[in-house]
Amino acid sequence: MSEYTGHDQTGATVGIVKKEYFTFTDQSDPLTLESGATLAPVTLAYETCGTLNADKSNVILILHALTGDSHMAGYYKAGDPKPGWWDIMVGPGKGIDTDKYFVICSNILGSCMGSTGPSSTNPDTGEPYGTDFPMITVGDMVRTQKALLDHLGIKRLLSVIGGSVGGMQVLEWTVRYPDMVASAIPLATTCRHSALAIAFNEVARQSIMADPNWNNGDYYGGKKPDMGLAIARMIGHITYLSDESMRMKFGRRLQNRSALKFEFGAEFQVESYLQYQGNKFIERFDANSFLYITKAADYFDLAREYGKGSLVNAFSGAKSKFLVVSYTSDWLYPTYQSKEMVKAMKKNNLDVSFCEIDAQWGHDAFLLPDPRIDNLITGFLRSVTQ
Amino acid sequence: MSEYTGHDQTGATVGIVKKEYFTFTDQSDPLTLESGATLAPVTLAYETCGTLNADKSNVILILHALTGDSHMAGYYKAGDPKPGWWDIMVGPGKGIDTDKYFVICSNILGSCMGSTGPSSTNPDTGEPYGTDFPMITVGDMVRTQKALLDHLGIKRLLSVIGGSVGGMQVLEWTVRYPDMVASAIPLATTCRHSALAIAFNEVARQSIMADPNWNNGDYYGGKKPDMGLAIARMIGHITYLSDESMRMKFGRRLQNRSALKFEFGAEFQVESYLQYQGNKFIERFDANSFLYITKAADYFDLAREYGKGSLVNAFSGAKSKFLVVSYTSDWLYPTYQSKEMVKAMKKNNLDVSFCEIDAQWGHDAFLLPDPRIDNLITGFLRSVTQ
Numbered sequence: 001m002s003e004y005t006g007h008d009q010t011g012a013t014v015g016i017v018k019k020e021y022f023t024f025t026d027q028s029d030p031l032t033l034e035s036g037a038t039l040a041p042v043t044l045a046y047e048t049c050g051t052l053n054a055d056k057s058n059v060i061l062i063l064h065a066l067t068g069d070s071h072m073a074g075y076y077k078a079g080d081p082k083p084g085w086w087d088i089m090v091g092p093g094k095g096i097d098t099d100k101y102f103v104i105c106s107n108i109l110g111s112c113m114g115s116t117g118p119s120s121t122n123p124d125t126g127e128p129y130g131t132d133f134p135m136i137t138v139g140d141m142v143r144t145q146k147a148l149l150d151h152l153g154i155k156r157l158l159s160v161i162g163g164s165v166g167g168m169q170v171l172e173w174t175v176r177y178p179d180m181v182a183s184a185i186p187l188a189t190t191c192r193h194s195a196l197a198i199a200f201n202e203v204a205r206q207s208i209m210a211d212p213n214w215n216n217g218d219y220y221g222g223k224k225p226d227m228g229l230a231i232a233r234m235i236g237h238i239t240y241l242s243d244e245s246m247r248m249k250f251g252r253r254l255q256n257r258s259a260l261k262f263e264f265g266a267e268f269q270v271e272s273y274l275q276y277q278g279n280k281f282i283e284r285f286d287a288n289s290f291l292y293i294t295k296a297a298d299y300f301d302l303a304r305e306y307g308k309g310s311l312v313n314a315f316s317g318a319k320s321k322f323l324v325v326s327y328t329s330d331w332l333y334p335t336y337q338s339k340e341m342v343k344a345m346k347k348n349n350l351d352v353s354f355c356e357i358d359a360q361w362g363h364d365a366f367l368l369p370d371p372r373i374d375n376l377i378t379g380f381l382r383s384v385t386q
Numbered sequence: 387m388s389e390y391t392g393h394d395q396t397g398a399t400v401g402i403v404k405k406e407y408f409t410f411t412d413q414s415d416p417l418t419l420e421s422g423a424t425l426a427p428v429t430l431a432y433e434t435c436g437t438l439n440a441d442k443s444n445v446i447l448i449l450h451a452l453t454g455d456s457h458m459a460g461y462y463k464a465g466d467p468k469p470g471w472w473d474i475m476v477g478p479g480k481g482i483d484t485d486k487y488f489v490i491c492s493n494i495l496g497s498c499m500g501s502t503g504p505s506s507t508n509p510d511t512g513e514p515y516g517t518d519f520p521m522i523t524v525g526d527m528v529r530t531q532k533a534l535l536d537h538l539g540i541k542r543l544l545s546v547i548g549g550s551v552g553g554m555q556v557l558e559w560t561v562r563y564p565d566m567v568a569s570a571i572p573l574a575t576t577c578r579h580s581a582l583a584i585a586f587n588e589v590a591r592q593s594i595m596a597d598p599n600w601n602n603g604d605y606y607g608g609k610k611p612d613m614g615l616a617i618a619r620m621i622g623h624i625t626y627l628s629d630e631s632m633r634m635k636f637g638r639r640l641q642n643r644s645a646l647k648f649e650f651g652a653e654f655q656v657e658s659y660l661q662y663q664g665n666k667f668i669e670r671f672d673a674n675s676f677l678y679i680t681k682a683a684d685y686f687d688l689a690r691e692y693g694k695g696s697l698v699n700a701f702s703g704a705k706s707k708f709l710v711v712s713y714t715s716d717w718l719y720p721t722y723q724s725k726e727m728v729k730a731m732k733k734n735n736l737d738v739s740f741c742e743i744d745a746q747w748g749h750d751a752f753l754l755p756d757p758r759i760d761n762l763i764t765g766f767l768r769s770v771t772q
Contacts, residue, residue: 035648211596228596234592271588346489
């Protein structure tokens with residue numbers, strides 16, 4: 001597969017992968033969500049790489065972030081311009097070595113990348129759910145992932161790994177199914193969304209809902225709320241970067257000109273970049289899915305869900321070995337939030353390694369090539385398998 | 387005037403104040419702006435407090451932030467629910483003591499609070515300018531303030547004081563009219579807008595321009611782009627607070643309920659607060675003014691304007707004594723930006739005092755009651771008059 005090179009130095013790749021689907025529950029026995037609402041059927045899109053060993057002891061579950069999908073590594077077909085979203089990490093000889101591990105990534109419930117979400121058909125009406133889709137939680141996402149593993153006959157995970165909203169799912173896994181999780185790597189994440197993080201999500205949602213094309217979520221087949229969704233993405237994108245990275249990446253440089261033109265529109269490179277990110281996003285993501293998944297992130301609060309308000313209590317049943325990673329310039333889920341979870345884990349005598357990586361790239365750092373995180377993950381996984 | 391108490395401990399107030407207007411230039415001799423465009427007539431709304439002394443040596447110019455106005459202190463009339471925006475600072479015996487100083491505040495060019503801006507009548511058409519209003523800069527704002535001082539017969543300022551975009555005007559004053567400015571207090575500000583600050587402003591502008599009611603800026607007399615402007619304000623408002631202050635003020639507390647309702651809309655207090663701020667803002671501010679003033683802030687770059695790229699060069703002609711103040715939790719204009727300006731001032735052997743105030747309230751800290759800043763300003767002004 002030498003024609004498909006990932007972003008890593010070796011060019012190693014898992015090669016061609018397939019988008020697979022798992023559907024479960026029906027309307028006679030639907031999934032009851034944490035909100036109390038029911039949902040059926042439920043489909044998850046997923047991808048696997050590597051080979052499951054005989055005793056099924058080499059399974060790693062990768063959990064993706066807000067707008068990610070199941071396509072973590074490799075290519076769907078020859079000629080694809082880009083590999084999966086974590087191809088730098090998942091592959092032969094990479095941080096998560098597919099020569100050793102059987103790696104699964106499923107698209108989260110509520111998304112629009114093959115799993116059941118607001119753009120899926122509501123069996124009651126034959127039309128897309130729109131805002132009739134029930135509210136979901138990170139706990140609901142994890143319960144559907146558990147159903148997928150049951151379906152695949154997998155009883156125990158060597159590790160659950162994910163960043164951001166994926167990291168929330170990692171944490172949820174360790175307290176919801178403690179006996180299934182040997183180890184866990186929550187990256188650039190938090191045990192509960194801060195007021196600041198909720199605030200940014202809420203403004204992004206307001207931006208979508210203010211778009212007349214949103215039409216209370218009923219826009220499938222018509223004009224989509226592209227403007228609102230693009231602005232929501234721009235807001236989100238700013239929070240994924242950092243003051244420092246934006247200074248290095250853009251500074252005050254102008255877009256395609258040497259002098260100010262004194263006009264509205266993208267005069268500075270940073271403006272042009274954000275508009276590009278917004279416009280690219282609307283081609284691949286559904287506005288309603290954005291609404292539902294950001295709400296799930298805002299609801300996430302491990303202390304409330306499992307600890308009667310105490311994070312220490314929340315981890316009292318956890319049994320995993322942990323590697324917690326934060327990034328110095330991540331101001332969306334700052335290091336103090338990772339330290340809080342590490343403290344709560346340690347108070348429960350859990351085996352926890354913590355690393356704050358000095359990186360200027362903000363929250364997005366966990367998605368960028370960095371041998372430090374590769375080495376950390378490789379070493380940690382080796383310590384779990386020994 | 388004891389019935390009108392400000393936020394300060396003493397309840398001292400300047401009492402009833404008047405909104406005054408100064409109009410200059412006409413179409414035969416218009417103001418040429420930094421963009422090269424011309425503007426006439428130009429009106430500034432302004433307010434004065436205190437008494438001008440015989441030799442006109444006790445004048446302080448207050449410069450307001452993005453959405454502020456000339457109404458800095460006191461009340462327009464008996465029964466007004468709220469005093470001017472800096473009533474905690476400006477009044478008898480206060481940090482800026484109106485028993486000693488003659489204090490002037492003028493509404494900035496481009497605003498909608500009495501000064502000429504996009505909602506003013508374009509004499510060429512008899513209709514509001516809308517986006518036919520020319521682009522303005524912080525330099526243009528300061529030049530119109532200079533015209534107002536000329537009109538009032540004031541040749542020298544004891545001090546120019548302002549925070550945020552007001553602080554930019556302070557800095558502009560010290561390099562543009564060095565002989566007129568004895569001292570300057572730039573608070574919570576920057577010598578140039580960072581990429582991060584530009585990014586937030588741009589997304590806020592996009593939000594306004596995406597509102598169909600914006601109609602390319604031509605909405606006067608019709609439906610206003612209220613949704614877009616409210617979202618723009620919410621975005622801005624988040625940047626005025628801090629992670630810490632939002633945690634203290636809201637945390638994850640729910641609005642008027644004890645359990646999650648799993649619905650869109652304001653479930654968390656922070657969501658409700660932001661929506662309230664957005665909705666309150668649209669009653670008092672013009673969306674086009676927001677566009678023009680944020681652009682002026684984004685353009686602001688003292689090094690580019692005066693120093694051929696060097697901040698040290700930019701201050702080479704400055705003569706003022708400086709008190710530079712930053713706040714620990716201000717992540718919009720972080721302390722390192724104040725330190726950059728202090729360093730550049732010191733390299734020019736200017737008399738500079740610098741104070742970083744330890745405060746958790748983010749960028750907005752400069753508008754909140756705090757005896758430390760009162761004492762700093764009082765002491766600094768005393769040192770200037772001695």
